[in-house]
Amino acid sequence: MEKIVVLDFGSQYSHLICRRIREFSVYAELVPYDISLDELKKLEPKGIIFSGGPFSVYNSDAPIPKKEIFEMKLPILGICYGHQLIVNNFGGKVKRANKEYGSSLLIIENDYDLLSGMGESIRAWMSHGDEAEQIPSSFKIIGHTETANAAAIANQEKSIYGIQFHPEVVHTEQGTEILKNFALKICRVKQEWTMETFVENTVNKISKIDGNVLCGVSGGIDSTVTALLIQKAIGNRLKCIFVDNGLLRLDEEKEIEEMFKKNFSVNFNSVNAKQQFLSKLKGVTEPEQKRKIVGEEFIKIFTDFAGKNGPFKWLAQGTLYPDVIESGFSKGPASIIKTHHNVGGLPDWLNLEILEPLRELYKDEVREIGKILGVPKKLLFRHPFPGPGLAVRIIGEVTDEKLKIAKIASKIVEEELEGSQL
Structure with a gap:
């Protein structure tokens, strides 16, 4: 069965990501962030999601995904901490910021496939301390908020995306649609989970x-x-x-x-x-x-x-x-x-x-x-x-x-x- 694999970086919402994806008949599986490359390949995922987590990429004990995952040529979506991991991995800069917890207005700059059908803006749920200060040169900003300039980024050529907010929670408008865009339009996974x-x-x-x-x-x-x-x-x-x-x-x-x-x-x-x-x-x-x-x-x-x-x-x-x-x-x-x-x-x-x-x-x-x-x-x-x-x-x-x-x-x-x- 085709599936999306969610790497768990310790977010309280990790299971909720899987649950939201399963709601539209796509199988999603939660695995430890440090899963071996061989084990990950055996799962044959059609796409990978990095969950959020209570960490900073600058912490000495911060959980970091294996670099080889980025070389698997699979679509990747990073959420919150996962977004920061992507920025950091591709040479961007993450800075410590004032902790933001609550709803923010996400202004959509580019109607890329991830944010397709979202309109000009949506209310998005934030829960983070760090944020992207400078995005990698190979990425484009596709959404921002009043406090986060790079709240949503995309490398469409590599099908790698990062979002600073949590689409899996009900507080984010059309959050499930964002996950659906990633799974169905970007990963092209089959809806086989019933x-x-x-x-x-x-x-x-x-x-x-x-x-x-x-x-x-x-x-x-x-x-x-x-x-x-x-x-x-x-x-x-x-x-x-x-x-x-x-x-x-x-x-x-x-x-x-x-x-x-x-x-x-x-x-x-x-x-x-x-x-x-x-x-x-x-x-x-x-x-x-x-x-x-x-x-x-x-x-x-x-x-x-x-x-x-x-x-x-x-x-x-x-x-x-x-x-x-x-x-x-x-x-x-x-x-x-x-x-x-x-x-x-x-x-x-x-x-x-x-x-x-x-x-x-x-x-x-x-x-x-x-x-x-x-x-x-x-x-x-x-x-x-x-x-x-x-x-x-x-x-x-x-x-x-x-x-x-x-x-x-x-x-x-x-x-x-x-x-x-x-």
Whole structure:
């Protein structure tokens, strides 16, 4: 499948660039900025985007792309810090400036293919400290703002472009159209990324694996879609386990079991482990410690279930694309935010391989697949709930009394949200 590759230089918007591109049916993949040249070539990108980042090109530890990337003769778009990297690489000058954060009016000087159809001006979202003082001789300025003379530049011969603003955020007018111009008009990438195709290809891949699959389901959209995709591919070789840890929302365990048995034909197994979890959480007050305990107890239950109902070769998880970054498993500049409950390992002796069919998807893409697979609307738009459940919503020690209050409070809040269609 043809694709655009986004090099991640640590921007908070890196994933959003990919998401915006996928919205118009083009596959975009996020990779570390220091990806090897061989690995990058294997991806066979039709174009490359440099994300923004919280760095200055003059910092000694600033992430810099390999110079060979510029020699691949592929279209390149640099965004914010990525724009400054392009200026610096081709002999221009970047200067430190007053930090600019907010909306600016971008005056379009040349209706090049990147800014085609934008009109005379657009509101563009700025978030930067440095800016281009002198552009390389081989580039032309195609847009400026009141404070940034070279807010958009182009080398049309090499198909290399730089923009000081963020087209991926909603605050930039016609930002998605700019990304679309780059992908479709400049890179000429095919629009092949659809969820129907994803389902077909994923089911085909999973159908070729051997052995049984163990899948933990929580009643959330991610684990449910994971289970349905796998079940569609291998049928009864999938066994699902739902763990009632006592930390769920009011009557949630009953609703989940009823939903699965009424709507889906998966092999559904429920385990009541309320006392096991609550006894381990007794006296614990720190949220991260609670997460670890909940994760450890899940592993014990999964291990016991696998031993009694196996053998299993695979453990399925509903890990999404952002989950991997969230857990610090990225090679890019992102750091650990918090331990993610889907990422971890069962004991080595189980010898289970991990199956993550949703690993490259975003949440709204998972919902789209859910629609295709017949997931009820109520579940598709069910409010998210953390794996450690009410344990991390309760301040201090988890007690029966606090759980009762938290369950009722959660129900009231969600009823209000649903009543307001939020």
